[in-house]
Amino acid sequence: MNETTVVEYSEKQLENPVMIVGLPGIGLIGKLVAEHLIDELKAEKIMEIFSPCLPPQVNVNADGTTKLVSNEVYAWKGDGKTPDLLLLVGDYQSVTNEGHYELAGIYLDIADRFKAKRIYTLGGYGTGKMIDQPHVLYATNTVKILEEIKGYGATFNEGELSGGIIGASGLILGLGELRGIEAVCYMGETSGYLVDPKSAQAVLAVLCKALNLTVDTKELEARAQEIEKIITKIKELEQQQQPAPPGPRDFTAEDKYIV
Amino acid sequence: MNETTVVEYSEKQLENPVMIVGLPGIGLIGKLVAEHLIDELKAEKIMEIFSPCLPPQVNVNADGTTKLVSNEVYAWKGDGKTPDLLLLVGDYQSVTNEGHYELAGIYLDIADRFKAKRIYTLGGYGTGKMIDQPHVLYATNTVKILEEIKGYGATFNEGELSGGIIGASGLILGLGELRGIEAVCYMGETSGYLVDPKSAQAVLAVLCKALNLTVDTKELEARAQEIEKIITKIKELEQQQQPAPPGPRDFTAEDKYIV
């Protein structure tokens, strides 16, 4: 597989949906919120994105079956009160610099195709200290909606995002602006050390207000605990793994040249 | 050479062969098992894969002649009892992320072309501790064969592969599923610190049962010792090599910009 491949499972009709993006990042906040919404709303998986800029990896299910890492798109028909939703989640973001640009372009193609009227991309904002009452920060590529998106309970203090927004969320805003797609990023304050269900709840609250949506949040913490357990396990395994003998090596460094 | 190149040495007729993949990885288990089978069965080399995503390297034979690093495909006509076999081995896996996807695609192309009915990809599973009686873990991209592949003497406890399967084996399962190719991964438990012939023997035993095959295993340990010797030598050499003056450098890091 040399090219990113989008597999479509179902042709869903949506009317000017809102797109929610929750990919893995600091505190796993975006992923927690978007996956929680998918579960609570029983959204339907309609697309899957496989790409050479994702890690070369399958995940293993509880029964020993495997699944290639991917990004997934879910759809949910709104109820009149809440708009139709497209939800994008995934195992990983791109592991290459150029891959970030490629995948963000594909996300925006999907938004375009469904005539999404706005994208909310969700994440965390690392502060380095434990926080009792995490704020939700906002940023947007569209000046005219600043007051609106703040109105859903988010804050922004000048200088707080001076390091920029990096990765898929950043590019969705940045490339979205070039293509005229309205996009908002909500980021929950988080220490940066742990999976953070409390911050995810704060982001979920803001998002629900923005979408005029009510969902149960009690599963969020259970989900966070499960993910935390898996991560601890992965870290243990990584520490146990030693360099594979004659295995692949990195030849960009200068100290590897014999001749 | 800008493209991966597959050189064919012989046009072998095989009937719905089973493909065995043993590339270098943790404990060198997959490589040990597959190379042992090639030797014991006197399988014939029919293809060789050269690629810019393998290291820029030749290996040097005992007489001073050289050989470009590659992946190799061997064929063996079955004996009625055991099916025809395609065996894939190699010096390295890809050293780039995208290269893993490209090479796995090529492996599956070869499986497709020979109408392989199943792929067994072999490897190790690092546990971080010395193990007396290594288990063999299984994973598969095909739910309906779970009972069968377990029946050959492998085990799987929920949560054991929560870090996923990474590299060629992972992608053969993952991309294989997308293409409808049945694939199984058998992984021998291993400390992760050493070339592990004992774990390789455990994997070989499971594989032989799956293939209804009997092979002598006493050469396996000798082979492991020889490889261990080479690896020790390589590591010594690497430690001796100093940065090559004005040689190639890596310019991705931010601290290299003069202007």
Added chain:
Amino acid sequence: MNETTVVEYSEKQLENPVMIVGLPGIGLIGKLVAEHLIDELKAEKIMEIFSPCLPPQVNVNADGTTKLVSNEVYAWKGDGKTPDLLLLVGDYQSVTNEGHYELAGIYLDIADRFKAKRIYTLGGYGTGKMIDQPHVLYATNTVKILEEIKGYGATFNEGELSGGIIGASGLILGLGELRGIEAVCYMGETSGYLVDPKSAQAVLAVLCKALNLTVDTKELEARAQEIEKIITKIKELEQQQQPAPPGPRDFTAEDKYIV
């Protein structure tokens, strides 16, 4: 976005302009000088370059709106005394090796299209010690203008640039020579530890003499202080950010292979 994209905002007529390049680098000297000129001259933004070899990032403005990282081209109509100017500035240089070559080629395409008669690319030269009276070093791809460019107050002692000039400035000179475009690099001596407005002032003085231009320099220090503040903030944030759980990982290293 898979390709570098140049967006044009305005079709400016310039007559044999001189191109000034001030991208981020050591001491931020080139960026400080070029952005100062843009402000003082009220130059007009005519083009913007977005590229997958820049980081996947948006910067966040003081009001919470975002802007995709880019390189920007500004134009200024000369006043008879000073020639027309094209000014190239940016948030980043390429983060990939090949990207440097691609972007430098695009910069030279722009110079070519406007029939620029010369390019001045500005930067710093790290000396590792604090300097009271920073010299400005010169280098050029055109032997016949050596005396002229030295005459504007720059110096060059044999051996001082024996490490070469790396990044965009280096390639503008190197690729410029292949394309017959006259280019000069002025580098202010700087410790290398800090944003250096004093060295930027020295470079600005030389450049102004070369361009027969007079600009106020008192804003330069204020700008430097503001940038320094932002950088300190970014560094703090980076230290607070922990590895994102199941997030993207780098698979070039050999110790990541489970199978």
Added chain:
Amino acid sequence: MNETTVVEYSEKQLENPVMIVGLPGIGLIGKLVAEHLIDELKAEKIMEIFSPCLPPQVNVNADGTTKLVSNEVYAWKGDGKTPDLLLLVGDYQSVTNEGHYELAGIYLDIADRFKAKRIYTLGGYGTGKMIDQPHVLYATNTVKILEEIKGYGATFNEGELSGGIIGASGLILGLGELRGIEAVCYMGETSGYLVDPKSAQAVLAVLCKALNLTVDTKELEARAQEIEKIITKIKELEQQQQPAPPGPRDFTAEDKYIV
């Protein structure tokens, strides 16, 4: 510049030349020998190779003029006794894995075009200890010339090159074999810590015997000392250079994701 570019300066007629490759590597041995030959024989520069897989850098001459880093091909008409020679030297080897394969392919294209009858590629072999009387090791892609190439004064003890030959020399042998081009690698034993003119002299002696050539060698040490001085200077400079503020960063690592 997105593609490797070969610039030709002169159309030289050579009759079945021998190609000598001396690119930077351990101990700078290959580069020292090949550049020494170019000087002593007053060989003519006929081609230059520029490439995005070389570093983004110009070198600066003693007068402040610059030169884009490259690989260069020189030609020398033989004298009846010694065959015609093509000499390939350069500032760097590729800094990317794929780039090594691309450049080696280009070197072999040049050998092909001139109908080169053999390639000698020169380098060092790091032993980690100081050596009084460095041996010259040999390796080749062509079994039938083993006795001949050993006869010029080189040695090979089984196991000595068990780590393989990495970089341009390795690929010239490896890819050369695939294309039916006879190639030999001579490697001088060297500690690996320093530019090594003594080992270069040993390699030069073997090569001269192979080519039936006599050259003065006293300039070799002077050249080595000069290079050593430059390298020391470069290393000092690199240590002085601090991370460039908001400059390019590497986004492959997992700890860089804010959102």
